[in-house]
Amino acid sequence: MANKKNNKINSAATNGSKYDAVIDTNERAVAIHEHLVTCLVENHPGVLARISGMFSSRGYNIESLAVGTTHDPSISRITIACRGDDRIIEQILKQLSKLIDVIRVVDVSQSSHVERELMLVKVAATGAARSEIMQICDIFRARIVDVHHDCLVIEVSGTTSKNEALMELFERFGILEMTRTGRIALNRGPEILSVAEE
Amino acid sequence: MAITGAEIIVDALVREGVQVVFGYPGGCVLDIFDRINHVPGLRFVLVRHEQGAGHMADGYARATGRPGVALVTSGPGATNLVTALATAYMDSVPIVALTGQVPTAAIGSDAFQEADIVGITRPCTKHNFLVKDVADLARTIKEAFYIATSGRPGPVVIDLPKDVQKAKLENYVYPEQVRIRSYHPVIHPDAGQIRRAAEAIARASRPLLYVGGGAVECQSQLVALSERCDIPCTTTLLGMGIFPGDHANSVHMLGMHGTQYANYAMHHTDLIIAVGTRFDDRVTGKLEEFAPRREHIIHIDVDPASISKCIPVSIPIVGDCRQVLDRLLPLVEPKKHHEWIEQVRRWKADYPLRYPDDDKLRPQHVIRELYRATGGEAIVATEVGQHQMWAAHFWQYVRPRTFLSSGGLGTMGYGFPAALGAQVAFPDRLVLDIAGDGSIQMNIQELATAVTEKLPVKICIINNRYLGMVRQWQQLFYKENYSGTFLGTPDGRAAGASLYIPDFVKLAEAYGAAGIRVARKADVAPAIKEAIANGRTTILEVMVEEKENVWPMIPAGAGVEQMISGLA
Numbered sequence: 001m002a003n004k005k006n007n008k009i010n011s012a013a014t015n016g017s018k019y020d021a022v023i024d025t026n027e028r029a030v031a032i033h034e035h036l037v038t039c040l041v042e043n044h045p046g047v048l049a050r051i052s053g054m055f056s057s058r059g060y061n062i063e064s065l066a067v068g069t070t071h072d073p074s075i076s077r078i079t080i081a082c083r084g085d086d087r088i089i090e091q092i093l094k095q096l097s098k099l100i101d102v103i104r105v106v107d108v109s110q111s112s113h114v115e116r117e118l119m120l121v122k123v124a125a126t127g128a129a130r131s132e133i134m135q136i137c138d139i140f141r142a143r144i145v146d147v148h149h150d151c152l153v154i155e156v157s158g159t160t161s162k163n164e165a166l167m168e169l170f171e172r173f174g175i176l177e178m179t180r181t182g183r184i185a186l187n188r189g190p191e192i193l194s195v196a197e198e
Numbered sequence: 199m200a201i202t203g204a205e206i207i208v209d210a211l212v213r214e215g216v217q218v219v220f221g222y223p224g225g226c227v228l229d230i231f232d233r234i235n236h237v238p239g240l241r242f243v244l245v246r247h248e249q250g251a252g253h254m255a256d257g258y259a260r261a262t263g264r265p266g267v268a269l270v271t272s273g274p275g276a277t278n279l280v281t282a283l284a285t286a287y288m289d290s291v292p293i294v295a296l297t298g299q300v301p302t303a304a305i306g307s308d309a310f311q312e313a314d315i316v317g318i319t320r321p322c323t324k325h326n327f328l329v330k331d332v333a334d335l336a337r338t339i340k341e342a343f344y345i346a347t348s349g350r351p352g353p354v355v356i357d358l359p360k361d362v363q364k365a366k367l368e369n370y371v372y373p374e375q376v377r378i379r380s381y382h383p384v385i386h387p388d389a390g391q392i393r394r395a396a397e398a399i400a401r402a403s404r405p406l407l408y409v410g411g412g413a414v415e416c417q418s419q420l421v422a423l424s425e426r427c428d429i430p431c432t433t434t435l436l437g438m439g440i441f442p443g444d445h446a447n448s449v450h451m452l453g454m455h456g457t458q459y460a461n462y463a464m465h466h467t468d469l470i471i472a473v474g475t476r477f478d479d480r481v482t483g484k485l486e487e488f489a490p491r492r493e494h495i496i497h498i499d500v501d502p503a504s505i506s507k508c509i510p511v512s513i514p515i516v517g518d519c520r521q522v523l524d525r526l527l528p529l530v531e532p533k534k535h536h537e538w539i540e541q542v543r544r545w546k547a548d549y550p551l552r553y554p555d556d557d558k559l560r561p562q563h564v565i566r567e568l569y570r571a572t573g574g575e576a577i578v579a580t581e582v583g584q585h586q587m588w589a590a591h592f593w594q595y596v597r598p599r600t601f602l603s604s605g606g607l608g609t610m611g612y613g614f615p616a617a618l619g620a621q622v623a624f625p626d627r628l629v630l631d632i633a634g635d636g637s638i639q640m641n642i643q644e645l646a647t648a649v650t651e652k653l654p655v656k657i658c659i660i661n662n663r664y665l666g667m668v669r670q671w672q673q674l675f676y677k678e679n680y681s682g683t684f685l686g687t688p689d690g691r692a693a694g695a696s697l698y699i700p701d702f703v704k705l706a707e708a709y710g711a712a713g714i715r716v717a718r719k720a721d722v723a724p725a726i727k728e729a730i731a732n733g734r735t736t737i738l739e740v741m742v743e744e745k746e747n748v749w750p751m752i753p754a755g756a757g758v759e760q761m762i763s764g765l766a
Contacts, residue, residue, distance in 0.1 A: 041380075042380055045328075046316065046317075046320070046328075049317065049320060050320055053320055053321055057321050087506070087510075090506065091503065091507060094502050094503035094507075095503050097502070097503070098501070098502075098503050100324070100325040100345060100378070100380060100381050101380055102380055103379060103380040195379060
């Protein structure tokens with residue numbers, strides 16, 4: 001990861017392209033890391049299929065995926081968590097940029113950002129366990145959104161690692177069912193990803 | 199005045215400068231067919247299989263540089279086109295394919311002749327569209343031509359539901375301009391990177407140009423660069439003719455079946471100048487052993503995704519190849535590399551492409567004779583296999599757009615329809631399809647198109663009764679187990695023979711074409727002369743040695759040091 005900070009050396013490689021993060025190919029790291037790639041795309045039918053198709057046809061894996069329209073209804077924002085070494089991530093960014101309906105692509109995990117995933121967990125909760133679960137929820141700022149004699153449904157949002165820590169704590173009570181969204185992210189500070197051309 | 203979708207489509211084609219449409223009718227394109235034969239100056243070529251239409255559009259596009267247009271119906275018509283689209287996509291050929299579709303209300307209902315062609319062609323087209331509203335039709339067609347021909351070219355599909363073709367639109371205006379906010383193919387090359395490239399060229403002592411199909415408009419720039427700095431030039435299969443093969447600095451094709459001298463040059467170079475090419479596995483072989491002495495790679499390409507995809511590149515330049523070279527040339531000082539250029543010429547002299555010159559009728563000899571008879575003045579299309587490699591080895595291509603071959607996808611059955619597409623574009627030029635007895639059978643039905651349209655393409659079938667390239671691999675790597683590659687004995691034409699190979703002469707005659715068969719070396723040259731002179735679609739079937747191999751060869755996944763030169 002260390003050499004990632006100097007990654008503008010080859011900026012010409014993407015001059016006029018849809019994304020900025022460029023990796024100097026002489027210093028590429030082979031270590032595999034998780035990245036969060038965000039795209040602004042045309043809100044057209046089939047765009048998601050183009051993106052997921054690119055991942056599957058080139059053998060890249062999607063760890064999580066979040067899709068939704070933005071405040072501009074003609075634009076959707078897609079956030080993809082994926083793993084790979086620098087070469088793979090560079091190809092993913094370039095191949096995404098190449099899709100005609102993709103307007104902008106950025107690897108948000110390369111700069112300071114806020115990321116969240118939402119999780120709903122149904123936990124077995126009887127007797128004394130109930131209060132213990134409620135205490136844990138307090139600490140994690142999780143909310144109980146449904147109560148039943150035998151179980152609780154708990155809503156929590158946060159980073160994947162926070163949510164997983166919570167899951168681990170719930171495990172001994174018995175997790176009956178759970179579901180989570182894809183991760184979403186925004187850069188911190190005034191920097192925005194917009195469709196405006198450079 | 200109101201105008202129908204079908205009328206808009208035909209008008210749009212004319213406004214885009216389309217002169218010929220290759221296609222096949224069907225239920226879901228009847229409205230377009232009802233209009234298309236009323237347009238003066240727009241030629242419609244009826245094919246006999248939709249794959250043929252796709253390859254003809256492809257051959258037309260490669261030979262002219264203008265987009266090829268195919269028109270087919272929904273369902274099987276469209277799926278038959280898929281191989282041609284994938285072929286064009288791999289080789290970056292601009293095609294606009296119009297496919298019929300069931301009416302919008304029926305989409306998704308498994309209607310008769312319905313196929314999700316937008317879904318099917320998504321991974322094998324540059325882009326595709328489903329037009330659901332006649333109001334979007336004109337803009338979509340404009341965008342399709344723009345996308346197909348700009349940046350890195352490629353095929354674009356427009357799926358046209360039947361009701362959209364029938365729908366009427368008031369106030370139709372064909373758009374003058376196109377602007378797609380998510381697509382910016384015009385990339386201004388970075389001046390700093392071009393400067394770095396010039397510095398690297400000045401420092402290099404063994405530079406090598408490596409040129410692919412993306413440099414098709416760059417011949418004079420490449421020759422200028424090569425001559426100014428003593429830089430030898432190798433090309434990929436699709437780069438043949440872009441750098442003149444008869445130039446002293448040409449080292450011809452590199453890679454798996456490249457020349458020894460091209461591969462040696464790549465092995466010893468300290469600076470690769472890659473132009474419009476993508477370091478395909480058939481070029482590089484084993485990546486770890488590719489060009490081990492290189493200090494730098496300058497990679498000029500219009501597609502950023504091609505850069506550093508297979509091989510890390512130290513000086514990437516994204517942009518139109520000709521524009522980049524035009525800006526690079528003034529920064530490059532003349533430089534001599536006597537030792538290097540001498541070394542390369544010595545390799546070229548010591549390891550020429552060759553074959554035994556004996557009494558046997560060898561396939562290489564046929565190509566040589568074709569070249570002699572034409573003086574190289576022809577457009578050559580090929581199918582895929584051994585004959586394709588011999589057509590690359592024993593013909594010297596000196597101009598771009600004179601060698602049409604499926605490089606990336608390796609599509610058997612490509613050459614004949616591609617040759618027809620080129621012949622439609624250039625009725626007065628000699629167009630050849632160099633074919634194998636296997637490949638030619640994959641789109642043989644287009645003989646009917648050729649004869650009907652009076653396209654005097656010459657098909658030279660190099661008949662060795664084998665799927666020769668696969669047989670060669672079986673010989674070398676599968677202990678001569680010729681499983682599934684033997685097509686018939688020379689007497690296989692006898693009634694009751696277990697493996698029956700068609701009589702290609704009779705087949706040609708059945709279609710109304712001319713057929714000539716040659717089985718002796720001495721008869722080759724006169725037969726070629728006759729075929730060229732007859733003014734008709736002609737099959738020239740040459741019964742060659744059965745088990746000739748393509749040499750040299752670097753086995754798949756190996757490096758230059760494992761090259762098999764073949765001949766003692």
